[in-house]
Amino acid sequence: MTLADLSLPNYLGRLTGSMLHDAMEAGDGFATFDCDSEEAFLQAAQEYGVVLPHRDADARGITYLRNTPGLGRDRGIGFTRETLRPHTDRPAIKTPPRVLLLWCRSASTDGGDATVLRGTDVVARLKEIDPQALAAFCEPDAAIFRTGTDEMVSPVFRMHDGVLQEVRLRYDPYVYFAVDAAHALPALERALKEAEQAFPLSPGKGYALRNDLWFHGRRAYSGGREMLRIMIGGKHATDR
Incomplete structure (x- = not known):
């Protein structure tokens, strides 16, 4: 090695x-x-x-x-x-x-x-920084992801009984965030940077x-x- x-x-x-x-x-x-x-x-x-x-x-x-x-x-x-x-x-x-x-x-x-x-590290940090921001990104319609003819309405963090099941995220012109999630983007950016x-x-x-x-x-x-x-x-x- x-x-x-x-x-x-x-x-x-x-x-x-x-x-x-x-x-x-x-x-x-x-x-x-x-x-x-x-x-x-x-x-x-x-x-x-x-x-x-x-x-x-x-x-x-x-x-x-x-x-x-x-x-x-x-x-x-x-x-x-x-x-x-x-x-x-x-x-x-x-x-x-x-x-x-x-x-x-x-x-x-x-x-x-x-x-x-x-993903679990990002969730944990976001919960410490801003629990309401985490809740916004866990909403079923937190984001709309589009690529060509494909479209998916999804949470950024899909949780079940407090356990992370899936993450989805992308930044490009064809991604749209719900109002609460859009307002919470600075908190997400901080959590991503720190994780x-x-x-x-x-x-x-x-x-x-x-x-x-x-x-x-x-x-x-x-x-x-x-x-x-x-x-x-x-x-x-x-x-x-």
């Missing part, structure tokens, strides 16, 4: 399907890892679960997240060098990806730290997380940073 490995939170070593299963099902839903190649990255994902297609992905389900000016007006923040605020992926669909895998193929010159936030874990990723390193329980993002960067992303819908039926 190298010093770079020791700086990674929840580091579990080499990426495999079985490691993913243990981290996502028995662990807390977040792990960092190392991986030798794009092929090994895809193989581990396929061993663990069902890889989901995405409009920005190739035929295998891999999306290459890098600065891509040629996309024009349709370019999302993920394809720029700007800060990517804490979010979950695909909140506008009824059943978002359950697990996300991100792997660094080339690092930034400066900046670009990955950021992750445990954030940030860490750099060198080439060959990556992380996996439960998209229903964790938020993730990225600091602004310079240089040729490139991350590969795979979305997984769920475990294979034989693992259930």
Whole structure:
């Protein structure tokens, strides 16, 4: 294990399907890892679960997240060098990806730290800061998420008997917050900032997380940073 490995939170070593299963099902839903190649990255994902297609992905389900000016007006923040605020992926669909895998193929010159936030930590901090704000984000109609033809009216934090069941969040022009939630956004921003874990990723390193329980993002960067992303819908039926 190298010093770079020791700086990674929840580091579990080499990426495999079985490691993913243990981290996502028995662990807390977040792990960092190392991986030798794009092929090994895809193989581990396929061993663990069902890889989901995405409009920005190739035929295998891999999306290459890098600065891509040629996309024009349709370019999302993920394809720029700007800060990517804490979010979950695909909140506008009824059943978002359950697990996300991100792997660094080339690092930034400066900046670009990955950021992750445990949903339960954000809820706990928001409850301390402003309980009414937390209640607003737990309302069934707290937010409307829209992407293309997809639309989902949902709480940001879905709770049951005081236990967090799911998080959904995204900041873009097609997300609308209910009045009380909109007024509570400064408190949410503070809770997100105070719950954030940030860490750099060198080439060959990556992380996996439960998209229903964790938020993730990225600091602004310079240089040729490139991350590969795979979305997984769920475990294979034989693992259930």
